Amino acid sequence: xxxxxxxxxxxxxxxxxxxxxxxxxxxxxxxxxxxxxxxxxxxxxxxxxxxxxxxxxxxxxxxxxxxxxxxxxxxxxxxxxxxxxxxxxxxxxxxxxxxxxxxxxxxxxxxxxxxxxxxxxxxxxxxxxxxxxxx
Numbered sequence: 329x330x331x332x333x334x335x336x337x338x339x340x341x342x343x344x345x346x347x348x349x350x351x352x353x354x355x356x357x358x359x360x361x362x363x364x365x366x367x368x369x370x371x372x373x374x375x376x377x378x379x380x381x382x383x384x385x386x387x388x389x390x391x392x393x394x395x396x397x398x399x400x401x402x403x404x405x406x407x408x409x410x411x412x413x414x415x416x417x418x419x420x421x422x423x424x425x426x427x428x429x430x431x432x433x434x435x436x437x438x439x440x441x442x443x444x445x446x447x448x449x450x451x452x453x454x455x456x457x458x459x460x461x462x463x
Contacts, residue, residue, distance in 0.1 A: 332383035335374045342367035346457060358446070359435035361453045362393070366432075368460030369396040376400065392429040397456065406459055409452025413445035 333341075345364035349357045370388050373396065374380065382388050390396065397407040413431060415423035418440065426434045426441065431449060434441055 330382075330386070330389040332381055332389075335371065335380045338367045338371045338374065338382075342371055342460065346461075354450075355435045355438075358450055358453070359432060361450065361457060362432045362435065365393055365453050365456045365460065366391060366396070368457060369393060369400060372400055372460060372463055390429070391432055393453075393456065394428055402456075402459065406455060407452060409448045409455065411445060411448055411452070413449055414442040416440040416442060 342364055345360050345367060349360035349364055352360055370382065373388055374382070374385065377385060379385060387399075388396070394407050394410050397410075410428040412425040412427050413434065414425050415434075417423070423439075425445075426439065428449065431441075433439075
């Protein structure tokens with residue numbers, strides 16, 4: 329059963345993770361920024377729907393930031409930089425790209441990503457984070 333949280337808990341987590349991302353080095357900052365944006369988008373969705381918990385909105389229990397942004401009817405330009413990132417080939421092994429919704433796993437587990445792809449994605453996270461702060 330998925331964990332459900334209140335609007336207050338999500339808001340507090342958004343702020344805490346956002347602030348921690350600003351003072352952490354990559355890739356930790358990327359991971360924290362991803363989770364901060366996830367919380368921020370969910371806060372906006374709950375407010376838009378005038379509900380106080382994810383228990384009432386099970387479709388929000390996701391890591392798919394692109395889908396959350398679409399649900400909020402944000403412009404495509406707000407999330408277009410959230411792209412799949414290629415992994416660096418190491419030791420003769422190639423890996424499939426990491427989907428945008430799975431990037432938190434890559435950063436959490438230390439998978440090495442293509443620096444250019446990662447740069448674009450982090451820029452996309454930053455854009456979405458700014459939108460969350462403004463709304």
